[in-house]
Amino acid sequence: MREVAFIKQNKEKWLSFEKAVINNDFKDPDELASQYVHLINDLAYAQTYYPKSKVIKYLNQLSAQAFQKIYKTKREDTNRILSFWKTEIPLICYQYRKFIYIAFIIFFAFTFIGVISAANDGEFVRSVLGDSYVNMSIENIEAGDPVAVYKSGSNWGSFIGITINNLRVGIIAFVLGIFLGIGTLYIMFKNCIMLGSFQYFFYEKEVFWESVRGIWIHGSMEIFAIVIEAAAGLILGASILFPATHSRYTSFKIGAKTGIKILISTFPFTFAAGFLEGFITRYSNVMPHVLSVAIILITLGVISYYYLIYPFKVYKESTQLTSLSPTSI
Template sequence: MREVAFIKQNKEKWLNFEKAIFNQRFKNPDELATLYIHIVNDLSYAQTYYPKSKVIAYLNQLAARAFQKIYKTRRQETNRFLYFFRTEIPMVVYQYRRYFAYAFILFFAFVAIGAVSAAYDDTFVRLILGDHYVNMTLENIENGDPVAVYKSGSNWGSFVGITINNIYVGIRAFVYGIFGGLGTGWILLHNGIMLGAFQYMFQAEGVLWESVRGIWIHGAMEIFAIVVTGAAGLILGAGILFPATYSRSVSFKMAFKDGVKILISTFPFFVCAGFLEGFVTRYSGAMPNSLSVAIILVTLGIITFYYIFYPYIVNKKMTLHTYDSTL
């Protein structure tokens, strides 16, 4: 069957299904699940015979939206809080996984720009970080404690202040997506270049390892979570710029709702990062290298698993469950 004929044959069904999903015009989850199977079958057919067609992206979005409706209605979890983090967030992340890829690619490109700029321009680090911070860090390095800045203040004061600041940065990264994603790009640019220049400064002073084993105890979760909020901001921007078959206002509302969910999901990680910075990082100098590395790997592993691997596991599990329940 030619692609034009395939679209013409199924277009009305897809549009009616889309309206039913958005307006929740279905009698029960099983009815929706049956319709979902038809969409998945059409998606599979399109992927097989029209691999470069734009209809694949449309059907994939439609299937993902239906998927969320099915399992939200079926109340898979009796505890709404657990359901939100165990099922709902992974499904949303899976649906928008390409925006997470965009956010990470952008961020690490900016980190590289920061590092390279610092390597070729002696004044760049001071331009980005400020003379006061650079002078203080250089003094700490001379005193044999490169990460002494993290030992200032009380444990609880640092924990609360840092957590609030990180959440504030995350909220800005998301909200600024309203400017077509450009505002979010600016937040990623600013933080990425700062991180690249910051780490190169330690490299230039010959204390890169000492900085890594201290800073990344809390930085693994903190930086990762900021990039995740950046992905939420890009989703918001895309909802405004690329409404697809929805009206722009409807597309914006859906993108905003899903983006807020992703933003909220980062809060526990920001709290954990703040706790580590306030109570653990300050003692990194006295830790054996193995313990520092273990903390870094565990924290990075947890947040990486949750946002990168776990959504695929949940999607596979839920898809199989949907097929089983409709047989």
């Protein structure tokens, strides 16, 4: 499509949307959010096919205004809290889905490095996890309970301590993204190397299945949430490195707000993982195999659906609503 035709086709819609944003003329906050996504698509199209066009600057400014309105016009009540997880976060995850994919690619790559390193260096696991932890794990394996470490302490004590630690790791992974994403990569590298070498250690000791049944009851949500938090850190870093047509400061503010929203969205999953580790994992060796596998698949399925599948569903619904709204006719 030629640029003139593109502008002619969408001009009336943009002007109507701009007027609504300026006058705060949106009865339903979700209407603003859905039309914002539609606007972002127009901006992406223009950046791809008309990279030198002045319309890019206009759409950038309009999208920045709309972005701010989304979080200022929604009602601060129970519905607002519900819409945060139901609509806002899925739309943000859809818009920044490439960062989530990249975070997962990095996660698997670093974890694989941990596995390979442990497989080729007999002392690597000890250098990463420490002699005391490795010796304790060997004693637990010989005693017939490879994941006995998760049974130490009280239920509530374990739940609170583990949850606080996981929240700390996630927040650090995000905040260190301010160093152009390098800090986030460091946190991912450190934790993934530990995970990969840790799992290989159990494989080498021929108790891999027992470790999976124990570790991943809580690990599915815990590790997945950390990857999402790392994606938020990468978004923060990219906002500084690649401001596009925004000023670097404006781009940083947008990246920081977006990253914080994603970070907050992971907290319920982190709490759920802490609960499972404090109250359920300790019984993994006595519960039926089918139950432990079911818990792993359900927890992994829930968080995977929310961050990887549900955003497409919300985006599709939002674009359908936008196509039916008066501003796009």
